Structure formats: structure tokens, C-alpha cells
Amino acid sequence: MVASAELSAAPILTATSNGAGALSVTPGQTVDLHIDLSGLAAELTVSAGYEVRFSVAGLGYQSYVWTLPFASGAGDDLSDPVLASLPAVIADDLFGSAGSLIDVHFDNFASSGGVGNGTLTTLTLEVPIGFPTPSAVVVDVVPGEFVFDDSPFAETPATGPSFVLNVDSAGAVVAATLRAVQTPTSPERGMLPDGITTACFGGRVYVEAWVSQIDGGAAGIAAGSLDLLFENAVTTADAIDHGGIFQGAATGTIDNAAGLIDDLGGATTTPGVGVTPEWALLGRVVMSATAVGTATFTLAHGGVGFSLADGQGPLNGDSLVSLGQGQSVTVTQVQQIGDTDCDQDVDLDDFARFHACADASDPLGDPPLPTECTLVDLDSDGDVDRHDFAILQVRFGIASD
């Protein structure tokens, strides 16, 4: 006999952070928001559709993952935005319809089995630097229809209490974050660069540490250091570049065996460096992609901490220095000629690398072609010139399947 939905336990869908209904964070921090289902007896969730609504716009929506056996970003996952289009900024026009709700949608079907009580989906959100403080972001889950494995009827779970994300910069003085980039960022003060998510085997990756004073003061950052952790199975650190700002008392040692850049940093006598919303480059690490795989880079507090131009310091630890989330880069073999960043197309990014390398190339090979330019030497003759451009021109606009 088929059990009716009415006889089932009453499921409840709730947004939490590790089970808590509220969390306090500082700008620059990353939060995992869990969408939890409770109140189930023995039945399993097989099909789920719901919205997550935010009271204000502006959070960075980095990624999401469904609890297995639900697939994430593939198969029956019809969530919107889809995983492939993340990261994105949560805004009322995320779906191209300005003025609508500030929300994201989840929709999935488990091709076998299902999920019981516990976390159904986990969203990774980043509170961007510059997010208004203090503020409270109220997050509500609006369940749609669910299908459980004990009934042929659809059922709509009840809604749990709202989740509140309190954003307050009190305490945090310095924000630090990293960006993996294809070419060294210039200028070294200003906006954060966009990070890359792909790189070619044998190519270069520059991992940059950026810092900003976020406590409302205007003195600027005078000195500081950070540790940078990386996957030594996929990438190798070749050199440290302190950039043009924090050149005094420069520190930083490469430990490839441990996957660590220890105390990357330096000092400057220039006042007002990195006062929010400005970011300043603390230093960068020149890395080679030495294997196919995923390289994850993360920041950790250095041994020295930070000091400001007005004498404040040392500032160290999570309460004073807010570390941004890590970044992953997928390293693959070159699949097609001209795709110099292995993002499966030949576009303006590839032309930008060609342009930079053509300027640096010597036709006689003296000095030799820099490592980061070997992927642009499309005819493999040791330089980057008009012959390579001719090849790039023909390939331009090609995208792989």
C-alpha cells in the first residue's frame, strides 16, 4: 500500500552555517551556507526544488555542491545559476530581470538513491571587501515541491527560521586575498585583478598576494607578510617577485617540498598604500605548472604580521587580518594550437599573451624565450613573431566542444 504524504513526518528546510542560525563575519571572509533538511523519518529525498532568498544584494556566490548522490553542475542538476557560471555576484538581476527577488535557485533529481536528514546543498559565499558594515543579511529558504522515495506524491517542506549573516568589520584592520593570474598584474595598486581558473601544463602561473586596510583608517599599510600554501604535486615555485611597492626589508622563502612560501612580504615608506577600496600588491610568486591536475592556493598568517603607516601593529591573526578564500587552477595539457591558457578557446586572452611575448622576444634567441612565452611560440622556432601571429590569427575564435 502506498503511504500518503500526509502520513510522512513533516520535513523542514532550513538555512544554517554548520547548524547555527546566525554567523558574524568580516568583509573578505568566506562562508559555507548549508541548506539542511530535517524531520524525515526513514524516507530519502529524491527530487528537490527550492529558492534561497537574500535580503540584500552584493554577496559573492562562489560555488555550490549538492550532497551525493545528487550530482553538482551536471546530469539532472538544473540549478540556476549553474555551477559552470559561478562565481557571480548575488543581485536582483542575476537572472536578467532587474527588480525581481534577490535569489538563487536549486533544482535536482537523484538518479539513484537519495538524501535523508542533514545537508542537502552547501553554498559557498564570499563577503566582498567593501561590503557595507555593519549589516545583517537575512537568508530565507523557500521550498518548492520535493519528491521522497516513500510516496508518489509531491510534498512541500515547511520553512525553518531565517539565517542571519552579520557583517561587521569591527576588529579586522587588514584584508588579504590572493589571485592566480596569467601575467603579472599592473598597476600594483588599485582594483583586484580577475583570477584565472585554468592553466596549461608547462606554462606559468603567477600567484599574487593583495592587501587592503579596511578599518576605515587612511594611514595605509606599511609592512606585512603572509604564508602562501600550494599544491607541490601540480605546481612548483620558481621565484618570488616583491613587486614595486613592498620592496623594503623583503622576506619570503620558497619551500617546494612543503608546498609553502614562508613569510612573503616586505615594507614601504609610502603612506596611504592600500586604503580601501584600493588594494596593493604585497608580492607574487612565479610558479610553473608541472603536472596535470588541480592546484589550490591558500593564504595563511605570516610570522611577522602587518603594521600600518601610523605605527599600528603588529596586526596578526583572524581577528585583525581577514584572509580571503583560496583559489584553484586546473592544469591541463594543451588541446589545441593557440589556446595558450588552456581554457578551451582561442580568444583575446591568448592574443594578450602573444602581444606581451612578442614584445619580449628576441629573434636570435638571446636572451632565450621566457618560459611563459613558450606556449605562444606556435611554430616552435624559439621566438614569438609575425609567423606565430599568422597561426594565431587563423585559430582565433575557435572554441573546443
Place this chain on the structure above:
Amino acid sequence: MMTYVTNRTRRAYDRLVVSLRAGWICGAAFQDILDSSARVLANR
């Protein structure tokens, strides 16, 4: 814009699959429902 909380077509199909797996309907009935749905959609 598709509103997923009211995406009943998707959920209806999922319910059919769950019913088939659980043995609440047989394969022939499942196919018949799918064929009927396809005819309805084709005549819209």
C-alpha cells in the same frame, strides 16, 4: 525566467520515475503516461 519552486513539470516526471522504481506503477503504465504527455505537449 523559469521559476523552479513552481517547476511542476519537472517534479511530475520525477514522481513518475520514483513510482516506477518503487513498483507503484508498471513500466507499461509509465510509458503510457509519457506518451500521453508527449501528445498533450505536441497539441499545444
